[in-house]
Amino acid sequence: MYYFFVPFVAWIVAGGIKYLINRYHFGENANMYIGNGGFPSNHTTVVTTTAWYIGLKEGFNSAEFGLGVALVMIVIFDATGLRRYVGEHARTINKLSSDSKAYLRERIGHTKSEVVGGLVLGILLGSLMYQFL
Template identity: 45%
Template structure:
């Protein structure tokens, strides 16, 4: 088995997660461990599926059946990241308003991604695939 297919999404996840943590920490002016989770720039999910599609296109070509499946997965994840989770966040906002001042833990309202966050995730994934491919070629 060619391990670059397994390593690439992990590298994309590390780069996207590290970038997101760094950006959130700079914004908060402290280590932003509480900000780890859904939402933010770049999208981890988009980076992971983008990296899978990119490494498949690099290794096997755009005409491979695996690339077609990977692109379908990319679209599913992007739709989920942009619309479904945005709806979940809106529901959380309404539930938080309805719960009012009761002693109930507030639900996280920021769940979805903006188009910029999704695009940044895809670019991160493509970059990760090229880095892993370059390193893998020399090994």
């Protein structure tokens, strides 16, 4: 049951931290920044927490941990590559568009520091949950 609980807790914690950071930076407009993009990367935190927890529970030489590392790599490549480029394209389209109803979300991908924040948070959360579960 823990393997279902761990990613959910990671998602809640990362999302909460991201909201607090956005609240500090954007005040009442923080709700507009809920979702993809920002610090820390929720996706990276969730998969890193889960993979790290599996490594601690099952062993860092286990097939499950290896699969977790592969998933972490895919999420990181996607966040810093494809999703980041989609956000850049959205920014350009928004500048070119005269239709304000067709606004595209620009914060989709992540910078490297946002992903590193997700990695560090994921390792910390995985370690904490291993100690207490």
